[in-house]
Amino acid sequence: MPNSCNIVIAGAAGQGVESAVALAGKSLLKAGFQIFITADYQSRVRGGHNFMRIRFSDQPLAAAVVKIDYLLALNEESLERHLPNLTTAGMAFAMADTCANIADPRLQPIPSTIGPSAAKSETFSGIKLLARLFITLGLSPEILKKTVDKQFAKKLSPQLLQTNIDTISEITNFFTDQAVQPLPFAPVPDPQRMLVNGNDAIALGMVAAGIGVYTAYPMTPSTSVMNVLAGCGPEMGIAVEQVEDEIAALNAALGASYGGARAATGSSGAGICLMAEAIGLAGIGEIPIVIFNAQRSSPATGMATRTEQADLLFVAHVSHGDFPRLIIAPSGHSESFYLTTEAFNLADYWQIPVFILSDQALASSECSINEFDLEQVTIDRGEIAAEPQNPGMLQRYEVTESGVSPRAFPQLSKWLISCDSHEHNEIGQVSDDIANRNRQHDKRMRKLQNLAKTLPGPKIIGAPADKLLICWGSTVGPVLEAREKLKTQGQNFAVAIFEYLYPLNRELIEKTLAPFKEIHTIEGNYSGQLGKLLQMETTIRITSHIGKTDGRLFTVEDVEKNLIELVGGKP
Amino acid sequence: MSCKYESSFASQWCPGCGNFGTLESLKTALCNLKIEARDFVIAAGIGQAAKLGFSLECNLLAGLHGRALPLALGLKMANHKLKVLAISGDGCFYAEGGNHLLHNARRNLNVTMLASDNRVFGLTKGQAAPTAAADFVTKIHPEGAGAQPLEPTLIALSAGATFVAKAFTGNPDELTSIIEAAIEHQGFALVDILSPCISFNKTNTFAWFKKRITKINGNHDRSNLAAALSLAQFNPEEQIPTGIYYQVEKPIYGARKRALNGDPIALRTQNYQPERVKPLFANYR
Numbered sequence A: 001m002p003n004s005c006n007i008v009i010a011g012a013a014g015q016g017v018e019s020a021v022a023l024a025g026k027s028l029l030k031a032g033f034q035i036f037i038t039a040d041y042q043s044r045v046r047g048g049h050n051f052m053r054i055r056f057s058d059q060p061l062a063a064a065v066v067k068i069d070y071l072l073a074l075n076e077e078s079l080e081r082h083l084p085n086l087t088t089a090g091m092a093f094a095m096a097d098t099c100a101n102i103a104d105p106r107l108q109p110i111p112s113t114i115g116p117s118a119a120k121s122e123t124f125s126g127i128k129l130l131a132r133l134f135i136t137l138g139l140s141p142e143i144l145k146k147t148v149d150k151q152f153a154k155k156l157s158p159q160l161l162q163t164n165i166d167t168i169s170e171i172t173n174f175f176t177d178q179a180v181q182p183l184p185f186a187p188v189p190d191p192q193r194m195l196v197n198g199n200d201a202i203a204l205g206m207v208a209a210g211i212g213v214y215t216a217y218p219m220t221p222s223t224s225v226m227n228v229l230a231g232c233g234p235e236m237g238i239a240v241e242q243v244e245d246e247i248a249a250l251n252a253a254l255g256a257s258y259g260g261a262r263a264a265t266g267s268s269g270a271g272i273c274l275m276a277e278a279i280g281l282a283g284i285g286e287i288p289i290v291i292f293n294a295q296r297s298s299p300a301t302g303m304a305t306r307t308e309q310a311d312l313l314f315v316a317h318v319s320h321g322d323f324p325r326l327i328i329a330p331s332g333h334s335e336s337f338y339l340t341t342e343a344f345n346l347a348d349y350w351q352i353p354v355f356i357l358s359d360q361a362l363a364s365s366e367c368s369i370n371e372f373d374l375e376q377v378t379i380d381r382g383e384i385a386a387e388p389q390n391p392g393m394l395q396r397y398e399v400t401e402s403g404v405s406p407r408a409f410p411q412l413s414k415w416l417i418s419c420d421s422h423e424h425n426e427i428g429q430v431s432d433d434i435a436n437r438n439r440q441h442d443k444r445m446r447k448l449q450n451l452a453k454t455l456p457g458p459k460i461i462g463a464p465a466d467k468l469l470i471c472w473g474s475t476v477g478p479v480l481e482a483r484e485k486l487k488t489q490g491q492n493f494a495v496a497i498f499e500y501l502y503p504l505n506r507e508l509i510e511k512t513l514a515p516f517k518e519i520h521t522i523e524g525n526y527s528g529q530l531g532k533l534l535q536m537e538t539t540i541r542i543t544s545h546i547g548k549t550d551g552r553l554f555t556v557e558d559v560e561k562n563l564i565e566l567v568g569g570k571p
Numbered sequence B: 001m002s003c004k005y006e007s008s009f010a011s012q013w014c015p016g017c018g019n020f021g022t023l024e025s026l027k028t029a030l031c032n033l034k035i036e037a038r039d040f041v042i043a044a045g046i047g048q049a050a051k052l053g054f055s056l057e058c059n060l061l062a063g064l065h066g067r068a069l070p071l072a073l074g075l076k077m078a079n080h081k082l083k084v085l086a087i088s089g090d091g092c093f094y095a096e097g098g099n100h101l102l103h104n105a106r107r108n109l110n111v112t113m114l115a116s117d118n119r120v121f122g123l124t125k126g127q128a129a130p131t132a133a134a135d136f137v138t139k140i141h142p143e144g145a146g147a148q149p150l151e152p153t154l155i156a157l158s159a160g161a162t163f164v165a166k167a168f169t170g171n172p173d174e175l176t177s178i179i180e181a182a183i184e185h186q187g188f189a190l191v192d193i194l195s196p197c198i199s200f201n202k203t204n205t206f207a208w209f210k211k212r213i214t215k216i217n218g219n220h221d222r223s224n225l226a227a228a229l230s231l232a233q234f235n236p237e238e239q240i241p242t243g244i245y246y247q248v249e250k251p252i253y254g255a256r257k258r259a260l261n262g263d264p265i266a267l268r269t270q271n272y273q274p275e276r277v278k279p280l281f282a283n284y285r
Helices: A017-030 A076-085 A122-137 A141-152 A158-174 A198-208 A223-236 A246-258 A269-274 A276-285 A312-317 A333-350 A360-364 A434-454 A473-487 A506-513 A529-537 A556-566 B018-032 B049-055 B068-078 B090-096 B098-107 B152-159 B172-184 B206-212 B225-232 B265-271 B274-284
Strands: A004-013 A034-040 A047-057 A068-073 A086-095 A107-110 A194-197 A211-216 A239-242 A262-267 A289-295 A326-328 A353-359 A366-369 A418-420 A459-461 A467-471 A493-497 A500-502 A518-522 A544-546 B040-044 B059-062 B083-089 B112-117 B163-168 B189-194 B213-215 B240-247
Touching: A004 A017, A004 A076, A004 A122, A017 A034, A017 A047, A017 A122, A017 A141, A017 A194, A034 A360, A047 A076, A068 A076, A068 A122, A076 A086, A086 A122, A107 A122, A122 A141, A122 A158, A141 A158, A194 A198, A194 B274, A198 A211, A198 A223, A198 A289, A198 A333, A198 A353, A198 A360, A198 B274, A211 A223, A211 A246, A211 B068, A211 B265, A223 A239, A223 B274, A239 B068, A246 A262, A246 A269, A246 A276, A246 A289, A246 B068, A246 B098, A262 A269, A262 A333, A269 A276, A269 A289, A269 A312, A276 A353, A276 A418, A289 A333, A289 A360, A312 A326, A312 A353, A312 A500, A312 A529, A326 A333, A333 A353, A333 A366, A333 A434, A353 A360, A353 A473, A360 A473, A467 A473, A467 A529, A473 A493, A473 A556, A500 A529, A518 A556, A544 A556, B018 B049, B018 B112, B018 B172, B018 B189, B040 B049, B040 B068, B049 B059, B049 B083, B049 B112, B068 B083, B068 B090, B068 B098, B068 B112, B068 B265, B083 B090, B090 B098, B090 B112, B090 B152, B098 B152, B112 B172, B152 B163, B152 B189, B152 B225, B152 B240, B163 B172, B172 B189, B172 B240, B206 B213, B225 B240
Parallel strands: A004 A068, A068 A086, A086 A107, A211 A239, A211 A262, A262 A289, A289 A353, A326 A353, A418 B059, A467 A493, A467 A518, A518 A544, B040 B059, B040 B083, B083 B112, B112 B189, B163 B189, B213 B240
Antiparallel strands: A004 A047, A034 A047, A034 A366, A194 A366, A326 A500, A459 A493, B163 B240
């Protein structure tokens, strides 16, 4: 269990919580700490209540905790809401005019008279509270100043930028006699370390995989993937288009894939609903495609900025009919990068739709990670048809043992290529001949069978143990940390991390899970969807399910409480 | 070059179907323009008209009902040097896919959209298309379709298409020359092709169209949007103008995108290496 320090910055939408967190995050990264940042925000532009947790340590982190060491409150409501979670040794910082009504020995008001005269407005509260926090943590204000300079040089006028720097100086000077509360851990600097959110990791993975086309319609919490790709697209040769709807998004991406680019689209569950028919087109047309789904609270509009893991059975079945598909769910930030590159290779190799299933908690949380190792990344476009002597129709749907038929790209090849949404014959002409249908359908489903046998089973942590916890996606981090915590209290659980969710490598999974007496699922949904899928596809039987539907991520304390209840204890 | 594009596919159209005329005109246009089969792709939707692509030996992406234009968009993003023809019928383009018409016209996507317009659904046996008159009677609409007919040229003009034309399969020479001009046009080109359905539309028959078709007056200024809009507001009970209503040059889709200039992305993809991502890492430190 890592020694860590947990900061909460809270306020209304529009009060600058996000900017303050960005500054804190980048500064702590510079200072050499490992970081995990999670956001709890509402779907509104002004008002309401937003807060973010910045947890840092000398060890890698992958989960949020509830207990707060330092609270930076931008308004009174933030104090009321979060003081109950502040540890007894913790401290709360707030501007004096926002906390006159609150009496708490842990509260450290900052007189509004301190700071440059140009920095009197509420806009500067965030930077003042951060400067105050840095004094207590014994961290150099210079790091904070450098981050301000780096983050805001392009966004703010030179004058405003200087006011921010001056604010840090004046706060530091004023509080210079305040006692430092030394951190129980030392920084471990690594200049290559990066701070990414789950979506950044996926977008960077797409770039590494050689993506050429990304088409999407904005939808929280998937949109930032499009922002990253659009930002680097002109330089890197990636065409990005904000299309009219998700139906256009997937159809356009399929057009691009047929045309020879590596292509992807992304959305959240409701957008994937609109893509349903075109997912079937990818299936029967055997068009490689990567579909990114950042799950959020459902159904319909649900809670736009909240998390859930309730799309698994949906994407395992979406679109009518039987056809092969693959679902990959990265269990963390580094995994989001590497598995995205793998998603493109598997899509091309098997010529199928591949889903990358993330969730809001993973998509929006930021994590410090080692620089991605590009030695681990390969680009495999799968089987390409040999060029013919003379132009002619490619046997695009040639019936093969593996089920995979070599493909080619229009104009880049002499082959003429017909790709068809109907049942079709080997050269891609519409056909409803019985024998042809059976041959083509069998060929496609052989891909699913053959693919399943190549997929890894779950990664098991903490065996031997009687009780196994199955988890995936953003739930993995908190489960692993809670497991370690409970182990010190004499409770032993093993954890199975699933990243390849469909198809399931049946024999391997049954063998891997055989030693465990009880198998429990812990997922951010009501029905235990991975458990259901395992029970459909294997002989595995699930003992119980720990679910969560409130739209908030699992914290370490959440998991701990659930596991203590599971063994009959009182949390 | 071979100028045949002959396919082994046995057509599924009724004898006398207007689509045969469109097929012949398209073949002639492609031959006249000396376009090699490998250099163009037909993006097709679903419906009788959408099957046209199977009757040519060519690159074909036969997709879903209503979605030919998004496929075309993706094709042009992957390979902006391909000629792309989006081919389907009035139900596909104007009903199920109406939204895509608006937005790809706005983009001025460099695509040739050949829309077979017979005012009726053929493949599902005789329902009202969006171009059907309000008094058009079908099994579903015994009291008449009710909604006002949509005029595709008017929609395309107002949405930003840079080439808008109407043709009639009964005038094959004019149809061929319009298709040629549409293929050569740089930008979004709609050809609304009046193509009678002999099986399911007993109202808007070949004779019905023949009586009303009028070639556009030679004085019409194609570069004048107001004149084109005025032309498109005809009363079909009196006359239906055929010819090129509008043609102007404007920046095409991709003109603003550096990624869509120079070699096509599909070609450049062969050189993309994982290392291309490395410069981006600095943004996350």
